[in-house]
Amino acid sequence: MNLKQVFSVVSILLFIIALFMLFPVVFALIYEEWPALKAFLLTQGTILILAAIVRGICRNHEDDRISTRDGFFLVSLAWLLAGIFGALPFFLSGAIPSFADAFFESASGFTTTGASILTNIEGLPKSILFWRSLTHWLGGMGIVVLTVAVLPFLGIGGIQILKAEAPGPTLDKLTPKIATTAKALWFIYLGLTILEILLLCLGGMNLFDSMTHTFGTMATGGFSPKNTSVAFYRSPFIDTVITVFMLLAGMNFLLYFRLLTGKIRDVLRNTEIKAYLGIFFAATLGITWALMKNGSYSGFRECFRYAGFQAASILTTTGFVTADYELWPAFAQILLFVLMFIGGCAGSTGGGMKVIRLVTLFKQGINEMKYLAFPRGVFTFHIDGRAVRKTYVYNVMGFVFLYLVLLLLATMVTAFSGEDIATSLSTALVTLGNIGPGFGSVGPTKNYADYPAYLKWFLSFIMITGRLEVYTVLILFTPRFWKR
């Protein structure tokens, strides 16, 4: 383990976080929020001193290679420390008096979960709310991907980091130069962000709300500066813009890169995107039908709007809310519940198990049925027009099973605190899948405030594990990982 190099990279990441804290500092100055300003400056100062110390200890050593193993450790550590230092402004400003709560909120932000312990969001200082949403945006595309785009300038290669970080299994390498890719992805992310901010402003939101909601959308996070989330605006235009951008954020960003380079055929034969949109429309139509039958809203258009928003919000693991879906008919609720198992596309900012993994398993299941009927046949299945290798299927299956094991574990730990089955299971689903709101005690009109502190710590860990594709964190707990 090249610990010096690992800490060196992590200190750069923290430095970047401190840099981004300049935005809320500006808001604190504008709105004259002195306790918040003090908290931000104190956090920045702490990070700078620590980073300087680490750089002092770690510089001038010759071995700057990072092995795959180092990568896993680095990424996990980065997210943990981002959670801790991101929590400091919440805690030091007094906005969130308990550190367990502050860490939960910060981890929820950086993992783009959007689960909140805040009961009165609108009562907080603007600068704190901005920082809260900014953690989404930073976490969204991955601080580490950002680092991959920045580090090469510092002479440090980042291939191994991308391997551990890039959300979901992607079958191709895009461009040989990792740094170029990372930069391209980052600019796409930035471009979409600016576009959404403009559209939301056009829809009547002020700049502050537009920015914070855009951060929540593009990161598939879900933090809103409003107590009632997006429901606050009651605007069909805003709902539509956010629905579309949630769906865009849940798609594989490499596909945008392809589109920009004119490779439209690659996009058209992408299996995952078809399944993703298919699932979205099927769920939306199902929910729309249930809402219309129930007479929940007036007419098809309104039902479709609420259904589409919530389906996109849950499928992409964003977690914005325009309606109290717990008042919806059971069938609509179950469809949302099912979406909680799926998640966005690989290579997106979305969480969950990822569409491509479930498509792989489904095709594998069909394949096995063919073998049963024709034991001597030879059957393969295709993804993106290519035959799928067995090692890939193995990897997917191992992942899904570990995901389900973690889901059961999180369900049990939540139930341990006395919550019922629907609450416990959905808490596990929406934290591991980085969604945010669930059912029961963590339903769309409620929050995580009343959970005991140990559960908040545990769920923070689950959020980070889910965000880092389970393996990345779990591997640190195997004795073999630490051998030699």
Add this chain to the structure above:
Amino acid sequence: MNLKQVFSVVSILLFIIALFMLFPVVFALIYEEWPALKAFLLTQGTILILAAIVRGICRNHEDDRISTRDGFFLVSLAWLLAGIFGALPFFLSGAIPSFADAFFESASGFTTTGASILTNIEGLPKSILFWRSLTHWLGGMGIVVLTVAVLPFLGIGGIQILKAEAPGPTLDKLTPKIATTAKALWFIYLGLTILEILLLCLGGMNLFDSMTHTFGTMATGGFSPKNTSVAFYRSPFIDTVITVFMLLAGMNFLLYFRLLTGKIRDVLRNTEIKAYLGIFFAATLGITWALMKNGSYSGFRECFRYAGFQAASILTTTGFVTADYELWPAFAQILLFVLMFIGGCAGSTGGGMKVIRLVTLFKQGINEMKYLAFPRGVFTFHIDGRAVRKTYVYNVMGFVFLYLVLLLLATMVTAFSGEDIATSLSTALVTLGNIGPGFGSVGPTKNYADYPAYLKWFLSFIMITGRLEVYTVLILFTPRFWKR
């Protein structure tokens, strides 16, 4: 497709069912239950006439081979027809006035699920109740395995049937002669049945109750002739006997065969049995702890007894009840909920996904983590002391995924009727896993009576699909199966 041969075998199966109806006929005569008697005789007559017609059409044809494909069709058809003809006595005697209800009860019996639509069980004629429990016993070890033991005498080989029927994947062949094996399994089943009847009589149950409860236990079914299930007796001795025999019924019957032939080492190194008992004791201790903390019962012994009974009942997919576990603390409920996903051992009468499949997936998941940390390493894992082949892992993974897909489908269809998430999900779990009682509207003190007819038909189909290891039934729905 050798349809003549398939129908010929199915008619023999129905004939056997008619033969076993002589037992309830005796009870009807003893207790002078004339409408029930008429219903049984009418059913028997119908079966005999139909069987004679089929035999007349199908005899004297030369090709008596049954292909693997024929086997899948045969087994599915056998269970469907057993459900239909088994329902006739319920329906014709007027005991269950709706045929959807009668079929549900019969399918629940033959699939050893134990889900009931009866609201006042004790009000039914004894002969009907006996038949209800007997369907468990017949379904338990598999009418088809019975057929495998009988058919060879009729000059018909049954290897393909066993392949489709034998519950769960077993890694070995036991003895080359399938018929010998089937007979041995059958006698073990009979021996354990007689032993349990004797023990329950010793515990103070009358012969009728002992027999019916034993049928429910050995088949891991769960039908009880009492409204309050086993809770009726409030006897530590009876609870213990049933707990032990549920656990025995949930183990691989081939292991008993091994024990009888002195191959103790094979039993000791059986991975599944260790995991199975490990899961049982872990869950029992967890529930015991929760019950003690909550003060639900007086002292450790009583808590342990209730916890052990319910854990064994759910894990083995029996579904007997000695307590209203919905009144237990949330943590205890969640543990039962988790057990609902697991099921018994392969080669037992238990349903569910089977312990061995989950053990395989777990080991595969761990293996994948090793590959992530050491991409160039070569890692294998062992079950029963032997390295596991990849084709086996593939099969298991395909199965588990299709199982989960069916689970979601059943959850959605149940929710469609207006049930909440916990009810819908647990209904899907306990029908597909052949357990019986779940949570919410199908909780331990409730039943399936209030579900709409279409849902009862659908859940009957789910029970049969779950009982026949999913693939067997689903394969019939693939166009490729019916080609050529």
